[in-house]
Structures are given as C-alpha cells and as structure tokens.
Amino acid sequence: MNVTDLTVKNDYCIGCGVCAGVCPSNNLYIDWSPRGELIPHTNNLCNDKCSICLDICPFNNHKINQDAITNSLFSKTRNIKYNEYTGYYLNCYVGFRKDTVKRLKSASGGLATSFLASLIKENIVDRIIAVGISEDNNRMFNFKILNNSNEVYSCAGSAYYPVEISRILKEIIKEKEEFEYAVIALPCVAYALRLAIDKIPKLKKKIKIIASLTCGQLQNRFCTELLSLESGIKVNELAKMNFRQKSENNSAINYMQVATDKNGNEGIPQANQELPSHLWHYQYFKQNACNFCDDIFGEVADVTFMDAWLPEYIDNYRGTSLIISRTPLALKLLENSHEYNLKEISVNSVIESQMGLIQKKRTLLKGKLYKSESSNSFYPEKRVKPDFNVYNENREFIDLTTEIQDLSKELWPKYRLDKSTAEFWNELKPLESKIAKYERKIRIKNLMTKPKKFFKKISGS
Ligand SMILES: Cc1cc2nc3c(=O)[nH]c(=O)nc-3n(C[C@H](O)[C@H](O)[C@H](O)COP(=O)(O)OP(=O)(O)OC[C@H]3O[C@@H](n4cnc5c(N)ncnc54)[C@H](O)[C@@H]3O)c2cc1C
Ligand code: SF4
Ligand code: SF4
Structure with a gap:
C-alpha cells in the first residue's frame, strides 16, 4: 500500500510531492490529475515493507502531529509563548521592506523574500528552496533551488497554483556537496517536510530552516x-x-x-x-485537502509570513506583512536588519487578521470531519474532533461549497477552450446564488457575529 491507495484515492492529497521526493524506489512521480490537481502516480508495485510515503504524508494520520513536532522543536526555547491558534511564538511583527521597488514586486510587505535573502547574505544557509516561475512547459510555477539573493528576489510574489517539491528533494538527497538549505512552504508542506526530516537523516542534515506562509486555501x-x-x-x-x-x-x-x-x-x-x-x-476550484487543514499559521515553521489584513494596513496598496517568529535566530535576523521597517505587534492582532481562517480551519472543520466520519471512509484525523452540532448548524454551507468545489473542477475542462467564461458561469451561478441566499439568511447568526464574539472570547476584550 502507498499514498495512491489512501490519501489520493480518498481525495485528501494536496500534491506537495514530498512522498515522491523521498520514495527510495523512485516508484512515485507527480503529475496532473484530470481535475487540474497535482497528485502522485505509481511506476511499479511497491516493496511490501516500505511505508515511507505514508509516514510523511501530511494528510495521513500520525502519532507525531503538529503539536508533538512543535513541542519537541520549540517548547524549551527561552521566553517562548504559546497560543492555541498560532502555536509557539517568540515574537510577532508588522512591517514592510524599505526598498519600495522590491516591496511592490512582493505579495504583501516583501518581508518573506527579504528574510530568505538575508539567510544567504549572512551565510546561515547556502541555498534557498522557494517557489518561482517554472522552466517546465507543463507547470507555470514550481519549487526551485536559489543560489543567491538576486534569485531569491526574482521569486517574490504568491503562487496561487499547485506546486510540488519532489524533484528538489530527490536532488538534495542524492547530492554529494554538503549544502545547507532553507525552505519556504505552505503549512501542510512544512508539516510533510518536518515528518520527512525525522525519517531521513540526509534531509535533517541539509534542511536547516523552514519558513511558512499563512494559508487559507489552494485552488487547482x-x-x-x-x-x-x-x-x-x-x-x-x-x-x-x-x-x-x-x-x-x-x-x-x-x-x-x-x-x-x-x-x-x-x-x-x-x-x-x-x-x-x-x-x-465561494471556494471555486479549492482542493479538497484544504477542507481538512487545521494549521492556519504554519505552526511547525521557524518563521511565518502573512498579509496584514487589519483595518489600519489594508488601505496601503504597497502591502504590509505580519510575521510570527519562533526561533532566536529568526528573531535576531529580523530585529537586526536595517532593510525592514518593523515593529512588534500583539499575537491577538495577528489572530484578528486571520479570523475568517480560524472560523474555517477550527470551527467549520469539526462539521466537515463529522460528515467524513459518517461516510465510513478514511479521513485524516485533526486536532479538532468531528462534531454533529457544527455540521448540523452549517450543513447547507458545507454541502453547497463542497458542491461548488466539485462542480467547478468537473465543468471547467468542458469550457476551458471557449472564447469567454460566460457558459461556465451560466452553469455555476445558480449554485453560487444558493450559497449567497443561505449566507444572507444566516449572515448575522453564523458568518458575522460569531467570529467577532469568538475573537472577543479569545482576546479577553
Ligand atoms: C496558496 C496561498 C494561500 C495564502 N493564503 C493566505 C491567507 O489566507 N492569509 C494571509 O495572510 N496570507 C496568505 N498567503 C500568504 C501571502 O499571499 C503572502 O505570501 C505573504 O503575505 C508573504 O508576503 P511577502 O510580501 O512577505 O512575500 P514575498 O516577498 O512576496 O515572498 C513570497 C515568498 O513565498 C514563496 N511562495 C510563493 N508561492 C508559494 C507557494 N505556493 N508555496 C510556497 N512558497 C511560495 C515565494 O517563493 C517567495 O519566496 C497565502 C499564500 C499562498 C501561496
Ligand atoms: S505526501 Fe503530498 S503529494 Fe504525497 S500523497 Fe501526501 S499530500 Fe499527496
Ligand atoms: S489550506 Fe492547508 S492544506 Fe490547503 S494548501 Fe493551505 S496549508 Fe495546505
């Protein structure tokens, strides 16, 4: 049995490629599915005794979950604090890169690329693994190995597009040189990498720093x-x-x-x-794995970057970032750099900036888990538990958004070569109208008041 029989078969694969990257028999390769998603495919039958792909898959069930990993990585750090949504943190910051040209090329405040570039400039690692434009005609973006800060800056921006890391992992496992790496990855990929580092000594030796991005969802x-x-x-x-x-x-x-x-x-x-x-x-084209994700802030990463979606920063079109730092090294680099305009911000403000995600990944998730549990098929265990009441209360929203996700993926191949998107929208709009109608009905009850009340509860204000 391998990941194709479990995670992929049950539609929980996010296409990260870590399984194919660590497969000792080169038996897995990542390619597109007919639904526009990257998934592993098999070359040959697997050796019966091998289960490494299942051991590192972020959507399989593991004794070592994110909490166990972060306890062992961060809990003993001096002055470390803990919050149930952000995980461990030493400090949180808001800011942007002073160089306006580079800031404008970035997704938000340009702090992720600046931080990664500083790791090379300060000789902390030799190379960075980040996402940029792919040289492969079949993929628009992919993970790449970057050798200097200019290459790092050229990868600024967010790729809302499936990317996978298998080729890079194979390369660094095989390479003879003792290069050390920092990687930037979405929370699920960061988790898979931590699991892989735990299993493969070569990766442990080489991947020294993991940075993450806060993540709401990934579309196909x-x-x-x-x-x-x-x-x-x-x-x-x-x-x-x-x-x-x-x-x-x-x-x-x-x-x-x-x-x-x-x-x-x-x-x-x-x-x-x-x-x-x-x-x-409305969650068009959203990958199903993202419905089963409970990590908002890349908890296993040394440092996490995100948008400052707070009223005082949203109006500035140049973009502003928030950062959670979890290691003394990240803290030192951030605080000593003259390239950033940075100030401390409370963890509650960071949480406030992502309230919608907390509602999705911690509350609605309980209802989605209940729905999966009732179907008696495999589902990934999460740190929140299935809850009938949450499902019952949000059933219409959960069922309609799942329908929009599935139908958009099913119908797009029929319309993708059209001259316009009109026919596609004609088919999908009735479903979207149903969600809008439902949201109007329960807006005050579910989607507006609860996050606010909930935030008051967690912040004590
Ligand atoms: C799929 C996705 C969903 C996101 N959802 C949210 C959200 O809900 N809320 C929020 O606050 N922020 C979210 N972000 C993060 C946000 O888009 C910015 O990346 C973040 O604010 C950092 O901005 P920056 O200007 O500091 O980064 P930049 O300086 O622009 O650098 C971005 C870095 O991220 C890397 N990168 C880009 N795309 C990917 C990818 N797919 N996987 C791994 N690395 C990548 C680039 O290589 C680059 O190194 C999401 C990002 C992605 C890719
Ligand atoms: S490790 Fe990643 S690519 Fe492989 S099955 Fe799991 S989610 Fe999919
Ligand atoms: S929402 Fe979660 S599962 Fe989906 S891409 Fe983001 S981190 Fe991965």
Whole structure:
C-alpha cells in the first residue's frame, strides 16, 4: 500500500510531492490529475515493507502531529509563548521592506523574500528552496533551488497554483556537496517536510530552516486558467500569471491578477474583489485537502509570513506583512536588519487578521470531519474532533461549497477552450446564488457575529 491507495484515492492529497521526493524506489512521480490537481502516480508495485510515503504524508494520520513536532522543536526555547491558534511564538511583527521597488514586486510587505535573502547574505544557509516561475512547459510555477539573493528576489510574489517539491528533494538527497538549505512552504508542506526530516537523516542534515506562509486555501490549476480567460487571454495562449500585482488605485486586499500571453501581451488586469464571482469566498476550484487543514499559521515553521489584513494596513496598496517568529535566530535576523521597517505587534492582532481562517480551519472543520466520519471512509484525523452540532448548524454551507468545489473542477475542462467564461458561469451561478441566499439568511447568526464574539472570547476584550 502507498499514498495512491489512501490519501489520493480518498481525495485528501494536496500534491506537495514530498512522498515522491523521498520514495527510495523512485516508484512515485507527480503529475496532473484530470481535475487540474497535482497528485502522485505509481511506476511499479511497491516493496511490501516500505511505508515511507505514508509516514510523511501530511494528510495521513500520525502519532507525531503538529503539536508533538512543535513541542519537541520549540517548547524549551527561552521566553517562548504559546497560543492555541498560532502555536509557539517568540515574537510577532508588522512591517514592510524599505526598498519600495522590491516591496511592490512582493505579495504583501516583501518581508518573506527579504528574510530568505538575508539567510544567504549572512551565510546561515547556502541555498534557498522557494517557489518561482517554472522552466517546465507543463507547470507555470514550481519549487526551485536559489543560489543567491538576486534569485531569491526574482521569486517574490504568491503562487496561487499547485506546486510540488519532489524533484528538489530527490536532488538534495542524492547530492554529494554538503549544502545547507532553507525552505519556504505552505503549512501542510512544512508539516510533510518536518515528518520527512525525522525519517531521513540526509534531509535533517541539509534542511536547516523552514519558513511558512499563512494559508487559507489552494485552488487547482483551472483557477489560473479561468483568471486568464476572464482577462481576455485564451487558455492555450496563457504564458504567465501575476496573482498579486499592486495598484495605487486599489487597497492592498483588492490586488490585481494579470495574465500574460505567449507573445508577452498582458490581458485586462482583474481586480481580486471585482471578478464576476468572489472565487476564494465561494471556494471555486479549492482542493479538497484544504477542507481538512487545521494549521492556519504554519505552526511547525521557524518563521511565518502573512498579509496584514487589519483595518489600519489594508488601505496601503504597497502591502504590509505580519510575521510570527519562533526561533532566536529568526528573531535576531529580523530585529537586526536595517532593510525592514518593523515593529512588534500583539499575537491577538495577528489572530484578528486571520479570523475568517480560524472560523474555517477550527470551527467549520469539526462539521466537515463529522460528515467524513459518517461516510465510513478514511479521513485524516485533526486536532479538532468531528462534531454533529457544527455540521448540523452549517450543513447547507458545507454541502453547497463542497458542491461548488466539485462542480467547478468537473465543468471547467468542458469550457476551458471557449472564447469567454460566460457558459461556465451560466452553469455555476445558480449554485453560487444558493450559497449567497443561505449566507444572507444566516449572515448575522453564523458568518458575522460569531467570529467577532469568538475573537472577543479569545482576546479577553
Ligand atoms: C496558496 C496561498 C494561500 C495564502 N493564503 C493566505 C491567507 O489566507 N492569509 C494571509 O495572510 N496570507 C496568505 N498567503 C500568504 C501571502 O499571499 C503572502 O505570501 C505573504 O503575505 C508573504 O508576503 P511577502 O510580501 O512577505 O512575500 P514575498 O516577498 O512576496 O515572498 C513570497 C515568498 O513565498 C514563496 N511562495 C510563493 N508561492 C508559494 C507557494 N505556493 N508555496 C510556497 N512558497 C511560495 C515565494 O517563493 C517567495 O519566496 C497565502 C499564500 C499562498 C501561496
Ligand atoms: S499530500 Fe503530498 S505526501 Fe501526501 S500523497 Fe499527496 S503529494 Fe504525497
Ligand atoms: S489550506 Fe492547508 S492544506 Fe490547503 S494548501 Fe493551505 S496549508 Fe495546505
């Protein structure tokens, strides 16, 4: 048995590629599924005694969960504090990179790339593993090995696109040189990497620092294709996508998505909040694994970066970041750098910036787990438990958003080569209207008042 018989078969795979990267028989490879998602495929039958892919898969069940990992990594650090949502933390910061040109090229305040570049400049690691434009025609973005700070800066920005790390892991496991690495990864991938580091001494020796990004959800490849067609570039002409172009006419949260065709012509920029549908809110093309994710803040990472989605920063189109630092080294690098404009911020403000995610990943998750448990098939155990009452209270929302996720993935292949997105929307809009109607009905009860009350409860205010 391998991950294809469990995680993939039950649709809990996020396509991280860690399983294929560590498979000792080279038996797994990552490629697209018909649903626009990266998943492992098998070359041959596995050796019966081998279970390493299952041991490191972030959506399998493990005794060593995120809590066990973070206890062993961070709990004994001097002055460390703990919060049930952020996990361990030494300090939290808000700020941005002083160099405005580099800040404008980044997703938010440009602190993630600055921090990674400083790891090379200060000789803390030799190389960085981050996500940038892929050289492979079949993938728009992917993990890459970066050798210097200029290469790190060239990977600024957020790739809302499936990426996988198998080739890189294979390369560093095989390489003879003693290079040391820092990796930036989404919380689920950071967790898989920690599990892999625990199993494979070579990875433990080489991966010295893991940085993470706060993460709400990951859409499949079709979402990028839809954004392209929406901007007037046909899917088979799409070459590049900038998911987070800043515009001085918009707030930071209303960033532009800009597609470029194979001749270098840009499509019509699409403002995030002015698309024909709020794709993220209605959860179009969302990967099912993300419905079963309880890690908001990349708890196993040494340092986590995110958007400052707080009223006092949203209006600044240049972008502002929040940081959670969990190790003395990260703290020292952040506090000593003259490249950032940084100030301390309370952990409660960091939590407040992600209230919607906390509601999804900690409360609604209980209902989703209940639904999976009732179906009697495999589901990944989480740090919150299945709860009938949560499911019952949110049943319509959970069922309708699951339907939109599935239907959008099923229907897009039929419309992707169209000249416009009109027919696709015609099929999906009735379902979206049902969710909107439901939300209107319960807005005050469920989606607005509860997070606020809930925040008052956790912050004690
Ligand atoms: C799928 C996804 C969902 C996210 N959801 C949220 C959210 O809900 N709330 C929130 O506050 N922030 C979220 N973020 C993080 C946010 O988009 C910014 O990445 C973060 O604020 C850091 O901005 P920056 O300007 O400091 O980073 P930059 O200086 O722009 O550097 C970004 C770094 O992230 C790396 N990177 C880009 N895409 C990926 C990827 N897919 N996987 C791994 N590394 C990547 C780049 O290589 C680069 O090193 C998400 C990011 C992604 C990729
Ligand atoms: S989630 Fe990652 S480790 Fe698990 S099966 Fe998918 S690609 Fe492999
Ligand atoms: S929501 Fe969770 S599972 Fe989905 S990509 Fe983000 S960290 Fe991974």
